[in-house]
Amino acid sequence: MARILAVDDSASMRQMVDLTLKSAGHVVVSAIDGVDGLKKASDGDPVDLVITDVNMPNMDGITLVRELRRLPQYRGVPLLVLTTEASAERKQEGRAAGATGWIVKPFDPERLLATVDKVLA
Amino acid sequence: MLSQFNRAATHDRPKVVPGFEAIGSNWDNRLGCWMAKILPGEFYITAADEGITTVLGSCISACIRDPAIRVGGMNHFMLPEDTTQGKSAWLDANAGLATRYGSFAMESLINGLLKLGARRERLEVKLFGGGHVLKAAIEVGDRNIEFARQWLRTEGFRVVAEDVGSDVPRRVVYMPSTGKVQVKHLRSTESGDIARREQQHLQSFAKQPVTSDIELF
Numbered sequence A: 001m002a003r004i005l006a007v008d009d010s011a012s013m014r015q016m017v018d019l020t021l022k023s024a025g026h027v028v029v030s031a032i033d034g035v036d037g038l039k040k041a042s043d044g045d046p047v048d049l050v051i052t053d054v055n056m057p058n059m060d061g062i063t064l065v066r067e068l069r070r071l072p073q074y075r076g077v078p079l080l081v082l083t084t085e086a087s088a089e090r091k092q093e094g095r096a097a098g099a100t101g102w103i104v105k106p107f108d109p110e111r112l113l114a115t116v117d118k119v120l121a
Numbered sequence B: 001m002l003s004q005f006n007r008a009a010t011h012d013r014p015k016v017v018p019g020f021e022a023i024g025s026n027w028d029n030r031l032g033c034w035m036a037k038i039l040p041g042e043f044y045i046t047a048a049d050e051g052i053t054t055v056l057g058s059c060i061s062a063c064i065r066d067p068a069i070r071v072g073g074m075n076h077f078m079l080p081e082d083t084t085q086g087k088s089a090w091l092d093a094n095a096g097l098a099t100r101y102g103s104f105a106m107e108s109l110i111n112g113l114l115k116l117g118a119r120r121e122r123l124e125v126k127l128f129g130g131g132h133v134l135k136a137a138i139e140v141g142d143r144n145i146e147f148a149r150q151w152l153r154t155e156g157f158r159v160v161a162e163d164v165g166s167d168v169p170r171r172v173v174y175m176p177s178t179g180k181v182q183v184k185h186l187r188s189t190e191s192g193d194i195a196r197r198e199q200q201h202l203q204s205f206a207k208q209p210v211t212s213d214i215e216l217f
Helices: A011-023 A034-042 A061-070 A088-097 A109-120 B002-010 B097-115 B139-154 B188-207
Strands: A003-007 A027-031 A049-052 A079-083 A101-104 B025-028 B033-037 B043-046 B051-056 B060-066 B071-075 B124-129 B159-164 B170-175 B180-185 B214-216
Touching (some): A003 A011, A027 A034, A049 A061, A079 A109, B051 B071, B071 B170, B097 B139, B124 B170
Parallel strands (some): B124 B159
Antiparallel strands (some): B051 B170
């Protein structure tokens, strides 16, 4: 069981990710964009894992990953990207920013949970 | 007439948004603009003064635009069959293949618009299709309508115009630069071909399940 921050500007996507993670017993903190995500990540104890969308208002997911990696408490925390973006260029940007992995939507709940287990192990 | 002909012959296709080069477009003499045509499972976005058209049976199309910067687009999708027992809640993670696919179709269109500078709070949404066209599965159209409405509600979007349901196929022509839509109800004699095409599209889900591409760096 892990504490996971899930960042997405789409309310329905937040609900789907939330339900999927909770079905496996995880505790989920939701955020609506990169700015909200960064705030929730840095308030209090760090979360065990961050899952973020890319295209969001105020601060996009790749910037969020880059900002989190600057924080000492997030150097070793897995940061997964969950997005409709599938191009090699965008993946490379994510990787360069410090993302741990890239998941293209629409996501399969079982595979998402398997990936979460893998990066938390 | 001659000037119109010359215009048709010499008019260049407006700048295509990167990623949409594969969508076919033809000069429409009647409307005097280029017209991109989308098929089930596709979507198209434009910042130019061109139209987007599609033919809908039980499938549904959301036409979405940002009037302030005159960019807009259209998708065309249907939900794959949900094989889960019973009437599942749309957000049930285990029953959610249909939901995830539909959300993907909606989110892809909206993200494409946001990338061109559209603002979420300015988006204007119109909804078409969901006719009872597939004889074997009358409820497919209703399920598509129900999904689209619920998704838009959850996301906080208001539908400003719609023409959905009933037993007619439709041809939709959308002008993203003005927001104008022309819907033509097609004769039921044309339903056969449309239903066949949608049935094929529905079956393609079974062959190629919707699944995520995952890469760990």
